[in-house]
Amino acid sequence: MSVLSRLRHFSTSILSSNSSTPLTSKQKTRSALRLLKSETNPERILDICRAASLTPESHLDRRAFSLAISKLAAANHFDGIRLFLDDLKSRPDLRNEKFLSHAIVLYGQANMLDHAIRTFTDDISPRSVKSLNSLLFASLLAKNYKEVSRIYLDFPKTYSIQPDIDTYNTVIKAFAESGSSTSIYSVLAEMDRNSIKPNVITLNNALFGFYREEKFEEVGKVLKLMEEKYRVFPALSTYNVRIQSLCKLKRSSEAKALLEGMVCNRRKPNSVTYACLIHGFCREGDLEEAKRLFRDMKMRGYSPDGECYFTLVHFLCRAGELEAALEVAKECMGKGWVPNFTTMKNLVNGLAGASKVNEAKEVIKQIKEKFAENGDKWDEIESGLSQ
Template identity: 55%
Template sequence: MALLARLRLQSFHLLLRRHHLNFSTSPLSSTSKTRVALSLLKTETNPEKILEICRSASLTPEANIDRIAFSVAIDKLAKSNNFSYIDEFLTELRTSRPDLRTEQFAAHSIVLFGKAGMIDHAIRLFKEYHEKNQNGVVLSSGPVKLLNSLLFSCILAKKYDEVKRVFVNFTKSYTIEPSLDTYNTVIQAFSEGGSSSSCYSVLNEMDKKGVKPNATTFGNLIAGFYKEEKFEDVGKVLKMMEEDYGINAGIDIYNIRIRSLCKLKRSKEAEALLGGCIARGVKPKAVTYRYLIFGFCKEGNLEGAKSLFKSMVNRGCIPDYYCYSTLIYFLSKGRDFESAYRICKESMEKKLVPNFPTMKMLVEGLASSGNVEKAKELIGEIKEKFSKNVDLWNEVEAGLPQ
């Protein structure tokens, strides 16, 4: 095993050399290896090399950045229909690495199978670990954790009917007592799958079992009813939440309602809801305004979006990257290049630079409208502050009117 690990590390370093990345001869930290792995995974298409990159980085689900790397790798393999490699890789990790023979990695593997649409494999793994538990290997939090992962796996695969089957059959067959997370996941599935009314029966079961719903429970349900445009049910759920369960609508509930209304192209109603939120003393977040700005822009109301952005800043809410990039993109698309330029300059001062396509659209738009100097100024600032895509920006600059 030690020899195999050394060979893999050497292979990893060879991959680094092949991709012209700098590294030290001293051992890389786990985080550094994962960052390099992520960089390699973004461009790699060969399934065998994708697996070797992951093996060499010695990924573990305990670290968030490693979970991201796992997700990227599985997603790339699934999109290229290399499902056998996914099964091979996850099975190999569970059997060859003692540190991954854990309930946590089993739960993570179940979710990854769902992400790849491999629900049959997720179910097989759940049953495998449950049988171990039956044979006396007691899992740290019981099989409910794996059940919750399996339910979520079905949601990722958009197998909403399978959620109901797994929930009903597995809780009985394996004598599993559902937790709050279990019920919340089932409600999320019904809501996303267009069967929000079925959630009332889930709430009734929760009451019988003495499991108290939380804001997440009602947030999922509200989102579902908005999606189905059942506005009376939205009001019913809000009243039930506050009067029957004593849960006040916080900013997370308001964000769900605002986002849902914007998706339905009812952004003016969402803006009115923001006013009610502020009047009740609930402080909006950057994401609140982001949903509204996106909604107004999608409906072609760029003046309204600009007004919201100004109101956001005046209220002391700091715009995030997505607020800036969304507004710059839609203003550029709507040929309001002066406003886009002004907001872009502000975002760049905060080192928040929209992606290359958005910036390219703005730069070329400025040049086409007679503001070549401003276009070149932006390119110069980008190349000075950020080394990424310098060659691409040189090409863009060369194509501008002289």
């Protein structure tokens, strides 16, 4: 029986213990996502995907595709990826540009760019800017910036495709990531020639690149150019790019000044703004400022995400501020999030070393209630606390 036949007749029992109850398409995908998160066996990953009969039509299905391809690539199971996607490409209902463009992106995600290019050149006809943009994005995902440049320069002419704003934004992002941010100006010039106006994404990508290369004069030039020539003004996402970039460069005080400027100008930050600053000050060792921002964030009604909590617990433990770390960890676990094993082990051992064994055991109890699969590890750690 062919792979395609197996796909069509594959029992959905792999997705549900009660095989007598038919699953809807959405239920299949949700079940597949749940199974894929913990599955490591490449063949079983492929079986789960086949049983779910995934298509690129729904956002949930695309998430499942992406997760499966990431896991297969991490396991170096590239033949399985090729066979799986080739099999899908042979399905009559998926012989369209929409699916093939998605397949191109998945090849890029797996760093199989030669297959992505062949899919574009051999399988898609007629080709449009949609599939061109998918190929550029695949090259970006594979971090093959030379291919991004080659495709951008050659393919529109070869295949008579007119680039659009997404084309240019992807190319600018590639220049920004590859340390070639000054090339952004040539892209802007081509956009002018083709009467395509930059947007906020263009601005954000350019700023990201110039900050990354610490070309602060160019940051000012881009901001001025966008506002005066194109009438594109900074959005909240722009401020967040600038704040995150400054924090990565260990210039968190400057990033905080940007936040204060936003507030003075009645521009509302969001939880991402605060999370970037908290991480930045933690990295620079200024935990008092990080804690102050954390309190201010909650007071203003912005909800920290899991990563924000994890960052604080990690750095507070590392600095020996165990009571503060415990307080943040309790709040975090109360929301259903638990920092990684190493961080929590450091917290537990730190509490025990500070003669707070009962507090340490209470933390272990809460973790075991949420993650039973790590119970043996925590039992061993807990037994060591009693000695």
